[in-house]
Amino acid sequence: MDQAVLILYFVSLSILMIFGCHGFVMLYYYWKYSHQHPEQNKNMVYDKMVTIQLPLYNELYVIERLINAVCEIDYPKEFLEIQVLDDSTDETVQIVEKIVSEKQKLGFDIKQIHRTDRTGYKAGALKAGLKISKGEYVAIFDADFIPKKDFLKKTLSYFTNDRVGMVQTRWEHLNEDYSMLTKIQALALNGHFVMEQPVRNKAGFFINFNGTGGVWKKECIEDAGNWHSDTLTEDLDLSYRAQLRGWRFVFLRDFTTPSELPMEINALKAQQFRWTKGAVETAKKILPAVWKSDIPFRIKLQSTFHLTNNIVFPFILLAAILNVPLIFIKNSGPHDVFFNVMSIFVLAFISSFLFYLYAQKAVNEDWRKKILFFPLFMAGSMGLAFNNSLAVIEGLLDRKSSFVRTPKFKVVEKNDKWNKNKYLGELKIDAAVFVELMLAFYCLIGVVASIYFLELAALPFHLLFFVGFSSVSILSIKHKLDNLKA
Numbered sequence: 001m002d003q004a005v006l007i008l009y010f011v012s013l014s015i016l017m018i019f020g021c022h023g024f025v026m027l028y029y030y031w032k033y034s035h036q037h038p039e040q041n042k043n044m045v046y047d048k049m050v051t052i053q054l055p056l057y058n059e060l061y062v063i064e065r066l067i068n069a070v071c072e073i074d075y076p077k078e079f080l081e082i083q084v085l086d087d088s089t090d091e092t093v094q095i096v097e098k099i100v101s102e103k104q105k106l107g108f109d110i111k112q113i114h115r116t117d118r119t120g121y122k123a124g125a126l127k128a129g130l131k132i133s134k135g136e137y138v139a140i141f142d143a144d145f146i147p148k149k150d151f152l153k154k155t156l157s158y159f160t161n162d163r164v165g166m167v168q169t170r171w172e173h174l175n176e177d178y179s180m181l182t183k184i185q186a187l188a189l190n191g192h193f194v195m196e197q198p199v200r201n202k203a204g205f206f207i208n209f210n211g212t213g214g215v216w217k218k219e220c221i222e223d224a225g226n227w228h229s230d231t232l233t234e235d236l237d238l239s240y241r242a243q244l245r246g247w248r249f250v251f252l253r254d255f256t257t258p259s260e261l262p263m264e265i266n267a268l269k270a271q272q273f274r275w276t277k278g279a280v281e282t283a284k285k286i287l288p289a290v291w292k293s294d295i296p297f298r299i300k301l302q303s304t305f306h307l308t309n310n311i312v313f314p315f316i317l318l319a320a321i322l323n324v325p326l327i328f329i330k331n332s333g334p335h336d337v338f339f340n341v342m343s344i345f346v347l348a349f350i351s352s353f354l355f356y357l358y359a360q361k362a363v364n365e366d367w368r369k370k371i372l373f374f375p376l377f378m379a380g381s382m383g384l385a386f387n388n389s390l391a392v393i394e395g396l397l398d399r400k401s402s403f404v405r406t407p408k409f410k411v412v413e414k415n416d417k418w419n420k421n422k423y424l425g426e427l428k429i430d431a432a433v434f435v436e437l438m439l440a441f442y443c444l445i446g447v448v449a450s451i452y453f454l455e456l457a458a459l460p461f462h463l464l465f466f467v468g469f470s471s472v473s474i475l476s477i478k479h480k481l482d483n484l485k486a
Contacts, residue, residue, distance in 0.1 A: 002329050002332075002333065002335075005322055005325055005326065005329060006326075006329065006335065006338055008318065008322060009318075009319065009322045009323075009326060010338075010342070012315040012318045012319045012322065013315075013319060013342065013345045013348075014345075015311075015312065015315045016312055016315050016316065016319065016345070016348055017344075017345050017347065017348040019305070019309055019311075019312050019348075020347075020348025020349070020351050020352050021347055021348055021351045022305055022309075022351070023351035023352050023354060023355035024351045024354075026195055026196060026199050026355060027351075027354060027355060027358060029199045029200075029202070029203040030195060030199050030358060032203075033199065033202035033203055036202045038158055038201075038250045038251070038252065039158070039160045040157050040158055040160065041157050041158075041159075041160050042157060044153075044156060044157045046075060046076060046079070046152070046153060046156065047076075047079060048079060048135075048136050048137060048156065049079050049080075049081065049134050049135045049136050049137070050075065050079060050080055050081070050135045050136070050137045050138070050139060050152055050156070050215075051081045051082075051083060051129075051130075051133040051134060051135030051137070051138045051139070051218075052070055052073075052080070052081070052082045052083065052138075052139045052140075052141065053083045053085055053126060053129050053130075053133075053138060053139070053140045053141075054066060054067070054070065054082070054083065054084045054085060054140075054141055054143070055085040055087075055122050055125045055126055055129075055140070055142065055143075056084070056085065056086055056087070056088065056092070056096075056142075056143045057086075057087045057088055057089075057118065057122075057405055058088045058089060058090050058092050058405075058423060059088070059092055059143040059408055060090065060091055060092045060095055060422075061408055061409060061410040061421065062143045062144050062260075062408045062409075062410045063084075063092060063095060063096055063099070063143055064095065064099055065146065065410065066141060066143055066144075066145065066146065067082075067084065067096075067099050067100070067103065067110075068099075069146045069147055070082055070141065070147060071103055071106075071108055071110070072149055073147060073148075073149055073150075073151055073152055074149045074150055074152070074153060075152045075153065077107055077108060077109070080108070080109060081109045081110075081111075081133065081134045081135055082103075082108060082109065082110035082111070083110075083111055083113055083129045083133065084096050084100060084110065084111065084112045084113065085113050085115075085125040085126065085128070085129045086112050086113065086114045086115075087114075087115050087118045087121075087125055088114070093114060096112050096114075097112055100112045113125075113128065113129055113132075115128065118403075119229075120227070120229035121229060121402070121403035122211075122234060122403060123227040123228060123229040123234035124227075124229050126140070126227045126234075127226055127227040127229075130218065130221060130222075130226065130227070133218065135218060136217070136218055136219075137156065137159070137215055137216065137217055137218065138215065138216045138217075138218050138221065139151070139152065139155070139214070139215045139216075140211070140212055140213075140214060140215075140216070141212050141213065141257075142211065142212035142259070143408050144259050144260040144408040144409075144410075145212055145213055145257055145258065145259040146174070146257075146258045146259070147213070147257055148256075148257065148258070151169070151257065152215070154169075154252070154255050155167045155169065155214070155215045155252070155255075156215065158250045158252065159215075159217065159250075161248075163246065163247060163248050164217070164247075164248050164249075164250060165216065165217050165219075165220030165224075165242050165247030165248060165249060166209050166214055166215065166216045166217070166220060166239070166242065166247070166249045166250070167214060167215050167249070167250045167251075167252065168197070168207070168208075168209055168210055168213065168214035168249065168250070168251050168252065169213045169214060169252050169255050169256060169257045170193045170194070170197070170213075170251075170252065170253050170254075170255065170256045170257070171189060171193055171210065171213060171256065171257060171259050172256035172257060172258045172259065173185075173186045173189070173258075173259065173260075173261050174258045174259060174260050174261075174412045175260050175261055175263065175411060175412045176261065178261075178263050178411065178412070178413075178416075179263055180373075180376070181262075181263060181265065181268070181475070182261045182262075182263055183370070183373055184373055184376050184377050184380050185261045185262070185268065186261065186370075187356060187359075187360065187370060187371075187373050187374065187377050188377055188380075188381075189261075190356070190359045190360060190363065190364075191355060191356050191359045193210075193253070194253060194359040194360075194362050194363050195355060195358065195359045195362075196306075197210075197251045197253070198251050198253040200251075200302065200306070201249065201250065201251040203302075204299070205298075205299055205302040205303070205306075206239070206240060206243045206249075206299060206302070206303050206306065207239070207249050207251055208235060208236045208239040208240070208306075209235045209236075209238065209239045209249070210235060211233075211234075211235040212257075212259070213257035213259070217247075220242050220247045221238065221242070223242070223245055223247070224238055224241040224242035224245050224247070225238075225241055226238075230281070230285070231278050231281035231282045231285060232274050232275075232277050232278030232281060232401070232403060233274075233275065233278030233279055233281070233282050234278075236278065236279060236282045236307075237282045237285065237286065240282070240286045240289075240290070240303070240307075241286070241289075244286075244289060244290065244293055244295070253362075253363075260408065260409060260410070260411065260412070262406055262407075262409075263409065263411060263418055264407070264409075264418060264419075264421075264424060264427075264479050264483075265472065265475040265476050265479050266424070266427040266429070266476055266479055266480060267406050267407050267424070267427060268406075269384065269387050269472075269476065270404045270406060270427055271406040272384055272387060272388055272391070273387055273388065273390070273391045273404070274391075274403070274404060274406075276310045276313065276388045276391035276392060276395070277391035277392070277394050277395040277401070278395070279307065279309075279310045279395075280308075280310055280311070280391070280392050280395025280396060281395045281398075282307060283307035283308050284395070284396070284398075286307060287303075287304060287307055287308075290303050290304070290307075310388065310391075310392055311392060313384075313385050313388040313389045313391075313392055314385075314389040314392055314393070316381070316382055316385040316389075317385040317386055317389045320382065320385065320439065320443060320465045320469075321439075321442075323443070323446050323458070323461065323462060323465065324442060324443070324445050324446040324449065324462075326458075327446060327449040327450060327453060327455055327458060327462075328449065330453075330455070331453045331455075352378075353374060356371065356374055356377070357371050357374075375464065376467075378464055378468075379464045379465075379467040379468035379471065380468055380471070380472070381468070382464055382465050382468035382469070383436070383467075383468030383469050383470075383471055383472035383473075384468075384472060385468075386432060386435055386436050386439060386469075387432060387436070387472070390432065404426075407421055407423035407424055407426065407427070408423075409421055419479075419482045419483050420483075421483070424480075424483045425483070427480070429476060429477065429480050433473050433476045433477060434473075436469050436472055436473035436476070437469070437470075437473040437474075439465075439469040439473075440466060440469035440470035440473055440474075443462060443465040443466040443469055444466050444470075446458075446462035446465070446466070447459065447462045447463055447466050449462075450462050
C-alpha cells in the first residue's frame with residue numbers, strides 16, 4: 001500500500017513539475033524578446049467600416065454603462081456600426097431598447113438584435129450578428145467591459161498587413177482592490193495577460209483571443225470557419241483554427257481595456273469551471289489538427305502546453321489527498337532516498353513564483369506589495385482544484401453543459417454592494433462545496449501531523465491546501481447566505 005501511494009504521489013508531482021517548470025520557458029522568452037514590440041502603422045487612415053458587437057444575456061446592471069462607453073469611442077460615425085446582441089429574457093430587453101433608441105436619435109448606427117432562443121449561446125449570437133454585419137473589422141466587448149475612447153484607433157493601427165487577423169488588448173481590472181478575492185484574481189490573470197500572451201506572441205507561438213477587448217478582421221473569422229458552439233471556449237477554438245490557417249495575431253500588453261472581476265466566490269467558481277472545461281474541450285478538438293499541420297515543431301509543442309495546462313487540476317487534487325498519508329509513511333519506514341529525490345519538485349514552486357513576480361513587476365509600480373499575495377494565490381488555486389477537476393473530467397468525457405455566464409455587478413468602489421444582485425440566485429451551492437469542506441478538514445490532519453512529526457518542510461504545503469479548501473468552501477456558503485439575506 002505504501003509503495004502505491006509513493007508511486008502515485010511521484011507521478012502527480014512529476015506532471016505538476018512539468019507544467020510548473022514551463023514558467024522557466026516563459027521567462028527565457030520574456031528576456032529574449034523583451035525589447036521587441038508589435039509593428040504599428042502610426043499614419044493609418046481610419047476609413048474602414050467597423051462593427052462593434054456587444055453579446056449579452058440578462059445584464060441590467062452594466063449594459064447602459066457599456067453602450068455609453070462604446071458610443072464615446074473616437075471613430076467616425078459613418079464608419080461605425082454597433083450591434084447589441086441581446087439574448088436576454090428579463091427587463092434588460094426593455095433597457096436596451098430604450099438606450100438604443102436614444103443613441104439612434106444621436107446619429108449612431110446601432111441596432112438591438114434580440115434572439116428568442118440562445119442557440120449556440122455567445123458563439124451563436126456572434127455568428128448571427130456577423131452574418132448581417134457591415135464592418136470589415138469586428139470589435140467585441142462583454143457586458144462588464146468599458147472600452148477606452150481611443151480603442152479603435154489604437155487597435156486598428158496594428159493591422160499592418162493583410163495576414164493580421166486579430167488584435168487583442170490586455171484586460172485591466174477596475175475593482176482589483178475591492179477585496180482580497182479580487183486582488184488574488186488580478187495576480188492570477190496578470191500571469192496570463194502580462195506574461196503568457198505577449199511572450200508567446202513575440203516568440204511566434206499561437207495566442208488566443210480572450211473573448212472580449214479585441215478586434216477581428218471579418219475575413220479572418222469567416223476563413224477560419226466562423227464561430228463554433230461545440231466548446232465552452234469559442235474564443236480559444238476560433239483562435240487556433242484561424243492561426244492554423246496562417247493568420248497572425250497581435251497582443252497589446254501596454255494598451256488595456258478595463259473590466260470588472262467577480263467579487264463573489266460562486267460566480268468565480270462558475271467562471272473557472274467554464275474556462276477549464278472549455279479549454280479541455282478545445283484541446284480535444286484542436287490538438288489533432290495542430291499535430292497534423294506543417295507548422296514548426298516548437299509551435300506544436302508550445303500549443304500543446306497552452307491547450308492542456310488545465311490538466312494539472314486533478315493532479316493537484318491527488319497530491320492534496322496523498323499528502324496526508326505521506327507524512328505517516330515517511331515516519332514509519334526507510335524511504336529516505338525517495339524523499340530526498342522528491343526535493344527536486346521545489347523547482348516547480350520557484351518557477352511559478354518567478355513567473356508571477358515578473359508579471360507583476362512588468363506593469364505595476366507597487367509590485368512588491370502585490371507579489372505578497374502569491375501564497376494566497378497558490379492556496380486559492382489549490383482550493384479550486386476540486387471544482388476545476390470536475391470540469392476537466394466533464395471535458396474529457398464529452399459531457400455537454402449549458403453556458404453558465406458570470407453575473408455582472410457594476411461594483412467598483414469598496415462601498416459598492418453586490419449581494420442584492422438578482423442574478424446570484426442562478427448560482428447554486430451543490431455537493432461539491434461540502435466535498436471541499438471535507439477536504440479542508442482532511443488537510444488539517446496533514447497540518448497537525450506535520451507539526452507532530454516536526455516535518456517543517458512539508459508544513460507550508462499542508463497549510464496551503466488547508467487554507468485553500470477551507471477558504472473556498474466557507475466563502476461559497478457565506479456568500480450564498482449573504483445573498484439570501486439581502
